[in-house]
Amino acid sequence: MKLRSLTIKKATEGLKQKKFSSVELTKACLEKIKKLNPTLNAFISVCEEEALKDARKADKAMQNGNTSPLLGIPIALKDLFLTKGIRTTAGSKVLENYVPPFDATVVKKLKDAGAVIIGKTNCDAWAHGSSGENSDFGPTKNPWNTDYVPGGSSSGSAVAVASDMCTASTGTDTGGSIRLPASFCNVVGLKPTYGRVSRYGIVAMASSLDSIGHFTKTVEDAALLLSITAGNDSMDATTPQKQVPDYPKSLNRKPRELMLGIPKEYFLTGIDPEIKELTTKALSVLRVSNYHTQEISLPHTEYANACYYIIQPAEVSSNLARYDGIRYGFRRETFGDEAKRRIMLGTYTLSSGYYDAYYKKAMKVRTLITRDFDEAFKIVDAIIAPVSPTPAWKIGEKIDDPLKMYLSDIFTVTANLAGIPGLSIPIGFTKNGLPVGIQILGPQFAEETLFEIGKAFEEATQNETWRKRKP
């Protein structure tokens, strides 16, 4: 059994039982990276030396009886996460040589839990993108078919887990940037509740929308990682004091009979028939697994994308103002096209005379979208919806039409606007062999519910043939 294809759970068990060492596990991943990265371009920086050093330390700690939850597990970080002493580029040439003097809070937490940081993954520059093609370091390829995009912006992180280059990886989701690549790459992707996980030390995209999450091979692993990264951070004023539940433990609870909402607006738009078919199939699996479903309405869905593309670029334009080449990085001419577009769009909508018509208006529509969810969650426990109207598209297909690219976010932005959590899980493949996922959405801080439903689906489908596929 290949070490690198182990889940966190299995890897941790194996390490504890001394079936293998962290060095062996890490080496296995590093080998895979060496083999596949030249094609897939999932990593911008590979931390071979540091990773092996950490792995050796982990092995020693294990011998001394240390039982940290991620001890010796190779984790990759989206290159938006600042790592002290390790280059952090945000996928942009502006920060091509930037080495930060501090770690992001989440990075500290993962390290404290014993994780081995194996590398920094490729992403759309500044997280601006839905395909992975906007990286200044070349596009990341979908491991299931390298002619296709893996989804973005956390493209490298999704691909790294999908192709066993690491056990798990981190990402950010501002408008779908975890859920979309997760569904295109056949991995589990979690977008937690806004504020559940600290944003401190992670390159900011849109401050009121950025959610810090991760990619794993199973729902159980996602729950484990969240129990480590979640929690109040005194360095981030938008993280509530709310207690962090024992997410892994909650998965062992007796499964509840829950009501799942199917939002009709997510099936109205030109959704790909294969996606519709696979989603319908997944819903019937859920019904068999003791869940009830009912149609619900989220009436303002059609305005969510326009709303998002006002709020997000506005906040982006302000968050990217610090990159002036004086204290670090290169000058602003070095920004790529997409960054320039979003900065200008945001600057325009915030500028004198336009604030009320755009930003303020969008914030009001945001209230209406949030209310839609509040109303829905009064009658259902969770919502099931497609992640994308289409499966992955070919590299280059949408790159010349920014607006076309923005439209791929229509199903994912709603969760960011409302600040609610979303779990993307694989549900099968198209006839073309491209992965498809669904997203499970819940009220704020209801991640336990999402994990519960996701795990039930995993268990119900564990013997299906598509589960055995490898990229």
Place this chain on the structure above:
Amino acid sequence: MEKKKTIAMRYTPVIGLEVHVELKTRSKMFCACSADYFGREPNTHTCPVCLGLPGALPVPNKKAIDWCILIGLALNCDISLFSKFDRKNYFYPDLSKGYQISQYDEPFCENGHVKISNGKRINIRRVHMEEDTGKLIHEAVDDQKVSLIDFNRSGVPLVEIVTEPDFESAEEVIEYLKTVQQIVRYLEVSNADMEKGNMRLEPNISLRKIKNSDLPKYKVEVKNINSFKFVEKTINFEIERQKKIFEGGKTPVQETRGWGEAKGETISQRSKEEAHDYRYFPEPDIPPIHWTESQVSHLKSQMIELPQTKFDRLRRVYGLSDYDAEILTKEKKTAIYFEEAVRLAKAIPTKTIANWIINKRIDIQNESVGRLIKQISMSHSSSIDESKLQSAIKDVIKDNEKAVNDYKNGKTSVIMFLIGNVMRKLKTKINPSIMKIALEKALRNSNG
């Protein structure tokens, strides 16, 4: 000459002030770096937050906010129960994030006022919080003109106090500034030292026709004024400059100018740029601030006695002259020292204590009140047995009925005669003032 006089009479200055007060909190406004930046090695008081590194986030300093509210209360402002921070977006090398966290439409305090000595009420539009920028130093390095940046000051808390354009002269402005300076020093929230840059001001100066009560349609903002001396020079220069422009039949351009001490004039600082578009929007990284009525009341109840109130009270209670009261209340510690001295000194007249503190330049930091009182007593007389004194006074009053009656009927000069008698009786030299007070007391309490 005649023409000038006419023009001078036709126009009156319209001046509004923006004053920035740097708070002397221990840490900065949005991070835990030390705020004590003056004179430190450059870029040694920075962190990811105030240096604007990627991923850094602001968390507001509670004490700074409390102190801003105190300033607002001292300036008679209304305190908003709901408030928030906003981003003010612009590019400048000393602004590390490319935006300043400030307050736009929901400041902490509004609608205050300060009365100045000519009876005028200066209305205060708002008092709000923001963060300071880094410092730019212009130098030549290797024969090249460069600008050097030190971010130690970046993120230090600033309170901005904005007045309505109610001032009409440099004198009014200076008096207001001194009042504000005194208040924030009393509150111990700032050293408010203009030379050190912890109190800064930017006047907006225009002229309007005396007959026209509308506000002028332009204003000139003046920067780089860093002492009270410059305040007077700058404002008067600018008023004259604008008057001359009106003389020429034109209207002054709306712009920003800087005071240039070398040439003794204001110099235009604007290139052909339009006005800044700050693109204000609510700061998404900081949740809004919500005070309760009881929290505000609590702060109100902690308000110390402010300079004006202390001045009035000292005059009233101790019978001090305006002059003495002003000097004694200029600094809070002086007033406290004075009152403590009066409390401890039983027989020394208040006026004597006041005189000593005012004229003999007592070092109130190092000279304890007790020592001061001893010094005063010693310098005026040898010690006298209190009971002997009282007994001598009693006798003298008994023996000099006529003189006592004269005194009581208004002939107060008689007291000198009585003092002489007491001294002869005691056969020792005593501080006449002490004697006088003791006698006056005794006379008051005697009957007949």
Place this chain on the structure above:
Amino acid sequence: MKIDIAHVAKLANLPLSPKEEKKFEKQLSDVLGYIQKLNEVDTENVEPTFQVTGLETIVRCDTTFPSLSQDEALSGSTSTYNGLFKVEAIFGNGS
């Protein structure tokens, strides 16, 4: 929807070539056209949502924590002098 790219680029401190200006003008106008969609929504009497957390008054105590060293602070820059960041001479004022 026409957008004054030159003006916006200046506000955003983004130097653009005339070719870039033209390209972006078209692309951004398209996006602006799309977001006009929001005008269809009736937002009368709807309060804007600036904070999805519902949090209020998150503040910290006035305590200090060690700063970055001067070296660490300067580490990202290639243009420094005597512990200071060095840039081309700036004339004029900030805000």
